[in-house]
Amino acid sequence: MYVGALFTEGDGSPCCGARSLASLRVTVPESSGPPAPRTNKTAHPPLGRIQREEYPSSWDMAGKKVLIVYAHQEPRSLNGSLKDVAVAELSQQGCTVTVSDLYAMNFEPRATGKDITGTLSNPGFFNYGVETHKAYEKRSLSSDIIEEQKKLQEADLVIFQFPLYWFSVPAVLKGWMDRVLCQGFAFDFPGSYDDGFLKGKLAILSLTTGGTASMFSKTGVNGDFRYFLWPLQHGTLHFCGFKVLAPQISFGPEMASEEERKRMVASWAQRLKTIWEEEPIPCSPPWYFGQ
Amino acid sequence: MYVGALFTEGDGSPCCGARSLASLRVTVPESSGPPAPRTNKTAHPPLGRIQREEYPSSWDMAGKKVLIVYAHQEPRSLNGSLKDVAVAELSQQGCTVTVSDLYAMNFEPRATGKDITGTLSNPGFFNYGVETHKAYEKRSLSSDIIEEQKKLQEADLVIFQFPLYWFSVPAVLKGWMDRVLCQGFAFDFPGSYDDGFLKGKLAILSLTTGGTASMFSKTGVNGDFRYFLWPLQHGTLHFCGFKVLAPQISFGPEMASEEERKRMVASWAQRLKTIWEEEPIPCSPPWYFGQ
Numbered sequence: 001m002y003v004g005a006l007f008t009e010g011d012g013s014p015c016c017g018a019r020s021l022a023s024l025r026v027t028v029p030e031s032s033g034p035p036a037p038r039t040n041k042t043a044h045p046p047l048g049r050i051q052r053e054e055y056p057s058s059w060d061m062a063g064k065k066v067l068i069v070y071a072h073q074e075p076r077s078l079n080g081s082l083k084d085v086a087v088a089e090l091s092q093q094g095c096t097v098t099v100s101d102l103y104a105m106n107f108e109p110r111a112t113g114k115d116i117t118g119t120l121s122n123p124g125f126f127n128y129g130v131e132t133h134k135a136y137e138k139r140s141l142s143s144d145i146i147e148e149q150k151k152l153q154e155a156d157l158v159i160f161q162f163p164l165y166w167f168s169v170p171a172v173l174k175g176w177m178d179r180v181l182c183q184g185f186a187f188d189f190p191g192s193y194d195d196g197f198l199k200g201k202l203a204i205l206s207l208t209t210g211g212t213a214s215m216f217s218k219t220g221v222n223g224d225f226r227y228f229l230w231p232l233q234h235g236t237l238h239f240c241g242f243k244v245l246a247p248q249i250s251f252g253p254e255m256a257s258e259e260e261r262k263r264m265v266a267s268w269a270q271r272l273k274t275i276w277e278e279e280p281i282p283c284s285p286p287w288y289f290g291q
Numbered sequence: 292m293y294v295g296a297l298f299t300e301g302d303g304s305p306c307c308g309a310r311s312l313a314s315l316r317v318t319v320p321e322s323s324g325p326p327a328p329r330t331n332k333t334a335h336p337p338l339g340r341i342q343r344e345e346y347p348s349s350w351d352m353a354g355k356k357v358l359i360v361y362a363h364q365e366p367r368s369l370n371g372s373l374k375d376v377a378v379a380e381l382s383q384q385g386c387t388v389t390v391s392d393l394y395a396m397n398f399e400p401r402a403t404g405k406d407i408t409g410t411l412s413n414p415g416f417f418n419y420g421v422e423t424h425k426a427y428e429k430r431s432l433s434s435d436i437i438e439e440q441k442k443l444q445e446a447d448l449v450i451f452q453f454p455l456y457w458f459s460v461p462a463v464l465k466g467w468m469d470r471v472l473c474q475g476f477a478f479d480f481p482g483s484y485d486d487g488f489l490k491g492k493l494a495i496l497s498l499t500t501g502g503t504a505s506m507f508s509k510t511g512v513n514g515d516f517r518y519f520l521w522p523l524q525h526g527t528l529h530f531c532g533f534k535v536l537a538p539q540i541s542f543g544p545e546m547a548s549e550e551e552r553k554r555m556v557a558s559w560a561q562r563l564k565t566i567w568e569e570e571p572i573p574c575s576p577p578w579y580f581g582q
Contacts, residue, residue, distance in 0.1 A: 073403060074417040109400040109462035112364060126365040167526030168459060171400035171466030178456050193512065221484065223576055228522045235458030235519060285514055289580045
């Protein structure tokens with residue numbers, strides 16, 4: 001079944017979408033070595049600044065921590081396969097991989113007063129942003145938020161794996177962003193964009209679409225895929241300080257053959273072998289909108 | 292408190308943001324009469340096609356139906372005030388106004404198998420898009436979805452009232468979009484964009500932001516506000532056939548004075564007096580991205 005710009009529950013695994021993305025990923029040659037450890041500000045310098053001599057040649061991935069935030073209802077879906085192959089590949093590299101399986105966790109998406117334990121700062125006028133900021137400082141956020149923040153704090157790389165719902169993430173994943181990325185933890189003022197509190201971490205969106213790659217081109221009916229990425233990659237991830245790697249988009253798996261879906265999964269697994277060597281995309285309007 | 296690009300719970304009511312939007316609304320002069328009834332395909336012709344002689348001069352708003360989908364936790368917030376003033380103004384015009392108060396309803400945002408009553412089409416492999424499409428046809432969607440679809444089906448105008456969370460709608464409202472706008476009801480193939488099943492209806496996003504209007508400009512840190520509107524106005528509303536009116540953006544109420552917030556509310560009320568005379572915005576990349 002073809003579900004256009006909305007739901008994409010692939011049955012198996014990758015395709016033309018993934019292949020067409022090759023030109024978007026700016027990778028340094030394998031021989032140039034991985035980027036510096038994530039603990040200092042130069043860990044992910046802007047494009048063109050990586051010098052291979054800065055890095056030890058024997059550097060390996062063991063000890064790296066990866067969080068996969070996964071939002072699909074069906075374990076045997078293409079999204080499920082993409083998540084599984086990421087766990088397998090990254091584990092094999094020696095990374096510690098944690099998965100937040102949002103539907104399986106029945107993760108709460110609604111931003112409400114239940115997110116604050118104990119007394120509200122202003123019980124007479126509920127302001128979610130103010131209350132969760134204060135609750136973060138007093139360590140009185142609800143336990144499910146604290147748990148996700150711990151996972152996120154420890155992660156070097158966060159992979160978001162989801163089917164595109166209405167040009168964005170499914171509500172359960174939007175709720176994870178709304179609730180987990182609270183002021184004080186993920187950002188503050190000052191402390192946003194390049195100074196966001198999650199700086200030093202990498203993020204990547206791995207998603208499936210209903211439409212084909214050509215439908216998500218500048219002249220396609222859905223417009224360039226970069227357009228819908230803006231609120232997620234710039235407005236959310238960059239805002240919190242993440243360096244964002246090129247998206248992994250598996251286009252139109254429901255219209256693809258089983259063979260093509262298998263290639264989508266294989267392509268993702270292959271990319272992950274050298275994921276630590278990639279440079280981030282520029283989160284700026286020219287990249288998104290071609291100005 | 293300043294909460295940047297994220298949460299905006301204003302305490303009172305409008306401002307510079309609303310004023311700066313005046314140039315975006317392409318309205319026909321009051322004397323040119325309202326557009327034709329929403330029941331035929333020419334109800335909302337493209338920009339520039341409305342001819343005043345097509346419409347009866349004695350046309351009034353009585354009998355028009357408006358649905359307000361409202362997503363704020365605090366009734367006394369600016370969002371609450373903007374919702375309240377819309378109910379008051381539109382009721383005064385003789386419209387029937389219905390409000391879906393999503394937090395008060397504890398509206399379910401997660402897209403799961405619970406949305407289908409009775410037997411699944413394929414219990415061994417859950418595909419949300421396929422199952423809800425079939426359930427729509429068999430009238431076996433969950434009652435909360437059916438209820439919202441009924442309200443939507445009856446509405447001539449839908450207003451979405453929300454604070455901007457992460458360059459998008461709060462998860463509770465994203466869940467309303469994910470679950471209510473299902474295939475078969477809101478669109479099909481063919482049956483999307485200008486042929487979407489909700490054609491003949493008007494939609495408008497009325498939102499508050501954390502940042503100021505200048506922060507949401509082309510050269511501002513958050514980029515032009517049109518950028519974040521794309522997934523909502525084009526990818527969701529236009530996709531379902533809605534004609535989209537210019538957004539009502541109340542910029543930065545938390546940084547504004549009480550006086551300015553009151554002006555934001557008054558500005559919205561004033562605009563609603565002639566809302567039925569407005570022409571839709573062009574949901575196309577040039578409008579969004581200035582190409």
